Amino acid sequence: MSYLNIQDEKLIPVVMELNTLLADYHLYYQKLRTFHWNVLGKNFFDLHIKFEEMYNEAQVKIDEIAERILTLRHHPVSKLSDYLKISSLNEASGMTTDQEMVDILLNDHKLILLQMSKVLEASETAGDEGTIDLIGAYTRELEKSSWMLNAWSKSTNDQLKQDEVKS
Numbered sequence: 275m276s277y278l279n280i281q282d283e284k285l286i287p288v289v290m291e292l293n294t295l296l297a298d299y300h301l302y303y304q305k306l307r308t309f310h311w312n313v314l315g316k317n318f319f320d321l322h323i324k325f326e327e328m329y330n331e332a333q334v335k336i337d338e339i340a341e342r343i344l345t346l347r348h349h350p351v352s353k354l355s356d357y358l359k360i361s362s363l364n365e366a367s368g369m370t371t372d373q374e375m376v377d378i379l380l381n382d383h384k385l386i387l388l389q390m391s392k393v394l395e396a397s398e399t400a401g402d403e404g405t406i407d408l409i410g411a412y413t414r415e416l417e418k419s420s421w422m423l424n425a426w427s428k429s430t431n432d433q434l435k436q437d438e439v440k441s
């Protein structure tokens with residue numbers, strides 16, 4: 275018998291969207307490792323450490339998403355070949371500039387946030403409060419991380435220009 279107060283068939287769309295999010299996170303995780311290893315230049319120390327922090331956070335989320343799927347009494351997709359098929363993210367080589375790495379990650383965040391909104395939509399329809407709580411928090415955290423990467427991309431001159439417009 276189910277220990278959940280949600281009808282099983284209502285959870286099928288939630289699990290489908292969660293599995294896509296799980297696939298997205300695997301590609302994102304591996305991309306962060308690639309960038310952690312291959313980043314070059316004056317920003318090496320900052321970005322090498324930042325990317326490690328980010329992939330460690332992604333690793334925790336990967337486990338939580340998979341275990342949420344199990345809690346919903348379904349099975350998480352676990353083959354790398356399936357992740358590549360169902361994720362909307364692309365792989366990266368790492369042979370690119372630091373700025374390009376940050377731009378690629380910002381774009382991935384956008385795709386992951388879009389997938390999170392699909393999970394939230396499906397969980398609202400199902401009345402799945404647990405998933406709404408989990409993915410709602412992830413959304414907030416990823417948006418904050420996007421703000422930080424975006425701020426890193428700017429130069430202090432951008433701030434000066436903004437101040438000139440205001441005055």
Ligand SMILES: [Fe+2]
Nearest residue numbers: 310311322326
């Ligand atoms: Fe390392």
